[in-house]
Amino acid sequence: MADQEKIKNQFSSENIASIISGKSDYPDWFDKFKRLSLQNLLDQNLPSIKDSEWESTKINSLTKKLFNNDFDASDSVNILAEDIEKDTNKITISFSNGIYTCSEELPSYIKILSHAKDKDQFRDLLDMNKEHASSFSPTLNSLILSDLLLIETSNNQKVDTLIHIINHPSNEANLAPRIEIRAATNSSVKIFEEIKTSNNSIMNHVLRVNCQKNANIEFYKVIDRQENSHYLGTQDIEASEDARIKFFLWDFGGDTSKTVTDTRLLGKKSEINYSALFTPNKDLHSGNQIKINHEASDTKSKIKVRGVLHDHSSGVFYGKIKVKESVTKTSAFMENKNLLLSDDASISSKPILEIYNDDTECSHSATSGSIDKEKLFYLKTRGIDEVEAKSFLINSFIEEISGEITNKKIQDIFKKYLLENGKS
Amino acid sequence: MNNKKENVLEINDLSVSTSGSKILKGLNLSIRKGETHAIMGPNGSGKSTLAKTIAGHTDYEINNGTIKFLGNDLVSIPIEERSNLGLFLGFQYPIEIPGLSNTAFLKAAINAQRKYNDLKDIPANEFLLELKSKADQLGLDQSFLSRGVNEGFSGGEKKRNEILQMLMLNPKLSILDETDSGLDIDSMKIVADGVNSTRNEETSTIVITHYERLLNYLEPDYVHVINDGRIIKTGDSTLANELEEKGYEWLTKKK
Incomplete structure (x- = not known):
C-alpha cells in the first residue's frame, strides 16, 4: 500500500486536472474525470508478477520509477523541423510533451481533441463507462492524458494518405498518448506510428480501434529501443461485419516494454491479421500479449509473432484465441517462434486456445531455439x-x-x- | 596422368569421430590439379563424413591425421576461409534459408571471396549478368534467383542451385556429395554438363556417388571405394562399371 499512499500524496491538490495536465484552467468535468481515474487507480493493485497478466514481465524498475517522474506536462512543444518530412502522400502528426500537433492543416478525418477544443466530442470519448476500471495501464493513461488524437473516416471514404504519428523523445516524464480510430462503413485508412527512444520516461499508451462494416484498417507500429524507459501499450480493437484489420508491431524492447492487445471480432466475416516482432538486446524486456475473441461466425484470425532475443534480454509472448460456443465456421491460426541469440536470453511463451465450438479450424504453435548451426555451416x-x-x-x-x-x-x-x- | 602436377588435396592417415563413433579410420587420399576422383561405397562407410570434415563441420572431430589443401593445413583454418581458398562442398541435402534471397546470398559469397583476395566488391551489373547466364546454363528460371535460398525448391532444383553456386564461385576443388541423388535423367545431364564446363587443368573435383550414371557423364580419372572408414580399392573409371554389376560385397566381405 506504500505506493498507493505515494499516489494519494502526489494528487492531493484541489485541482487534479491542472496538476497533471498543465497549469491552465480546466473545466469541472475534466477535473472530475481525472478524480475518477485517480480513484480507479487507487482501487487497483500495482503491477506485480504474481498477477497472471504481468507474469514473467520485468517490472522492478517500472514500479520504482512510476511515481517519481514528473506528471506535469509542459505547454511547450519542441519538434525539430527535419523530423517532419514533406510528403504529399503522407500526413505527419507529432506527440511531444503530452500534446499532439500537426504542422499542416488537418484533414477533416483527423482531429486533435482537448478540453478546450471539440470539448463535447472529447468528453464523449472519455466516458468513464468506457474506461478499463480493471486494468492499471489505461487507467493511468486516463489520469495523465492531456489530449486525444481522433482519426475518424466517413462512410465510403478511402484515405490514400498515410497517417504517420511520431511520438517524440521525452525526458523523465510520464506520458499518456491516446489514439482513437473509427473507420466508418466501407472506408479504409492506413496508419504508421513510431515511438522514439526516450530517456527515463514512462509511456502509457492507449489505442482504441473500431472498424465498421466492410471497413479496412492497416496499422503499423514501431517502438524504438527504450534503454532506460518504459513503454506500456493497451490496444482495444473491435471489428464489425466484413471488417478487415491488419496490425503490425515491431518492439525493440525497453527497461520494460509491454503491449496488450484485445481484439473482438464482433461481426460476421470480420478478420484480423496480427503480426509482431520483438528484438530486445542488452538486459531489455519486451512483452507481447494478444487476445482475440471470435464473437461471430465466419470470422478469421491470424497471429504471427517472432522474438529475436540478444544478450541478457527477456521476452514474453502470451496469445489467447477464444471461440464462443454459439459461433461457427471460424478460422484461427497462432504461431510464435523465438530466436535466442545468447545463453543468457530468455523467453516465456504461452499460446492458448479456448474453443467452445467444434466447427472451427484452429492451429497454434510455439518454438524457441538458437541459430540453426546447419544453416550457419552452409553459409x-x-x-x-x-x-x-x-x-x-x-x-x-x-x-x-x-x-x-x-x-x-x-x-x-x-x-x-x-x-x-x-x-x- | 601427369605426375609432376602439384597436389590440391593431400589426406594422410585421417581418423574422424562424431557423437562418440569412429567413422574414418586412417584414410589416405591425394588429388592433383585437373583431376576428377569418384568416391563410392556402401551406406555408412564414411563418404559424407569425409566431405564434411574437409569442409570443417564442427560435429566431426579429427582424432588423428592431416588434411592439406593447396599446401595449407586445413584443420586450423576456419570454414569460411577454406571456401575463400577455393574449396567448395556441394551438399547432399542443401539447406533452405527462407527470407534470404538466392541473389543476395550469392553476391555476399562472391564478395567475401573477393575481399579475401584483396579485390573490390563485384560491380552489380557484372554480377547479375554472370548470374543470369549461369542460371540459364543450368536451366534454372530467373525467378529462382529472387526466391529464398532453396526455399520451396524441388530436390532437383536444390541440386542445380548447388551447381549454380559452384559455377559462380569458381572453386579450385569441388566436393559434390551425392549431387546426383534425386535427379531425373535430364537434370543429371544438365548438372554433369555444368560440372564438366568448369573442368580444366587448374580445377579438381571429388564426386561422391552411389551410381555409375553420373560417372558416365563425368568420366573420372580415379574411382575409390571406401568401406569402414578407409579406402579399400582404387581404380580407373571401369571400376565404377564393375561395382554397378557386382555391388560392394566382393570387396567388403572379410576374407
Missing part, C-alpha cells in the same frame, strides 16, 4: 564469415514476418529499421 562453406552469416540468418528470420507488410512505403521504412537492427 560459412560459401565463404561468408560468422558475423555476416549470423546477421543473414537473423534477418531472414525477421523477413519471414516483415513479409506481412504489404504497403510499399511502410516496407521501405521497415527495411531501414531492419538494416539498423542487423548492425546491432
